[in-house]
Amino acid sequence: MNTRNFTHTLLAVGLLALGLATHAVAADLPGKGVKVLPLQSNLVEETFQTLLVSRALEKLGYDVSPIKEVAYPTAHIAVANGDATFMANHWNPHHAEFYKNAGGDAKLSRKGVYSAGAAQGYMIDKKTADQYKITKISQLTDPKLARLFDTTGDGKANLVGPSAGWGGEAVVEHQLTTFKLRDTVTYTQGNYPALIADTVARFKAGKPVLYYAWTPYWLSNVMRPGQESVWLEVPFSAMPGVQAGTDTKMSNGNNYGFPVNNEYIVANKVFVEKNPAAAKLFEIMVLPIGDISSQNRRLNDGENKQRDIERHTDGWIKGHQKTFDGWIAQAMAAAK
Secondary structure, three states, rough: OOHHHHHHHHHHHHHHHHHHHHHHHHHHHHOOOOEEEEOOOOOOHOOOHHHHHHHHHHHOOEEEEOOOOOOOHHHHHHHOOOOEEEEEEEEEEEHHHHHHHHHHOOEEEEEEEEEEHHHHHEEHHHHHHHHHHOOOOOHOHHHHHHHHHOOOOOOOOEEEEOOOOOOOOHHHHHHHHHHOOOEEEEEEOOOOHHHHHHHHHHHOOOOOEEEEEEEEOOHHHHHOEOOOOEEEEEEOOOOOHOOOOOOOOOOOEEEOOOOOOOEEEEHHHHHHHHOOHHHHHHHHHOHHHHHHHHHHHHHHHOOOHHHHHHHHHHHHHOOOHHHHHHHHHHHHHHHH
């Protein structure tokens, strides 16, 4: 055999070995051949944390479909019934009613806190709070104070609240009645992001604003609590439905009317039982709430296209490579 043919033979053998090795590695991936469908609401602010889970699943070999947008109540039912695989934006206890109605622990898996310490409640601009000494939502039973937040000219305060189907709307409706605010406060409901854009514009024009808010969300980086805005306390804890009787007072003694929530990855129970690697991944992934807020601020600053969010996600992985690789290693180990 001449040198040229010998070299070609070595190269061919090497490529074949590499191909076989690559095939072996691919075959060893626990998610090979398994399709996954992630769900989220229509809030673009949820895409980052959902896409991060998808990236990790892809690393494990799963065939992950593009994220599908579905309202929270429907999403829980779809995951429970196996029509979808997971959602990474389940708030507990905020979505407890949806979880229960979809079948609860019998049909869903919810293990490990994905992002901890999400707050929500009622807020007003700090200028108005300081000027009129408003610290509690119950003070708006006073028609004179309520009129400060009138945006429609009917003499009642307009409270920009959560959209229908979010879960928070039931709390707001319950508390408006319980705190006897119906005569002086109107619940303004619709497209929350659009309503909040109008709220920020009113604030920048120097007008009083009253709105429901939560963290993590870009708004907390614009209307910063304690600087441009303040949380309003409620007179006492008052939660509806399955959360009735919940004490919403925080460890610092403040009571903003909603319990502090943790965000979970909720998945179809049959899927996690058949896929221990994915089950372990869902349980151990942790995303700091501040990282979500920072990414959400970038969205609000204009980096809100799908390719932007993919860049944000890949950038987060690169910046936390050791953590990400650790998740994958633990998930792989769980599959053996």
